[in-house]
Amino acid sequence: MTVEEILIACPGLEKVTFNHYKDFLGDDFDPNKTWIEMGFDDLDIVELIMHLEKKLDFEFPDNLVDKVFGIDLSNKRIDGFQARIETHHNMKPINFIEHIREQKLNDLGI
Numbered sequence: 001m002t003v004e005e006i007l008i009a010c011p012g013l014e015k016v017t018f019n020h021y022k023d024f025l026g027d028d029f030d031p032n033k034t035w036i037e038m039g040f041d042d043l044d045i046v047e048l049i050m051h052l053e054k055k056l057d058f059e060f061p062d063n064l065v066d067k068v069f070g071i072d073l074s075n076k077r078i079d080g081f082q083a084r085i086e087t088h089h090n091m092k093p094i095n096f097i098e099h100i101r102e103q104k105l106n107d108l109g110i
Helices: 003-009 011-015 018-028 042-056 062-069 096-108
Strands: none
Touching (some): 003 096, 011 096
């Protein structure tokens, strides 16, 4: 799934900047490293998602969490028991605002 497809599926992500990540994660946040390299686990990412949802007033669909952060939440509860969250978040954070800006500049031929 491309960044454009993610933004179409969840327009609220247009508001997310690296400053929002840094606001929650502090000095440990480095956009040049993957989530794993920064030492973040599944719980850290879930807490970040909840922070972004509250701060920016939008709901982050579970099916996009995997595409943006590399965490599969599709099996989070089975018969009332917490299931293992599948992790493969060896990816770097996405700066949606920067992506939109670059896309608009490309569209203008700049």
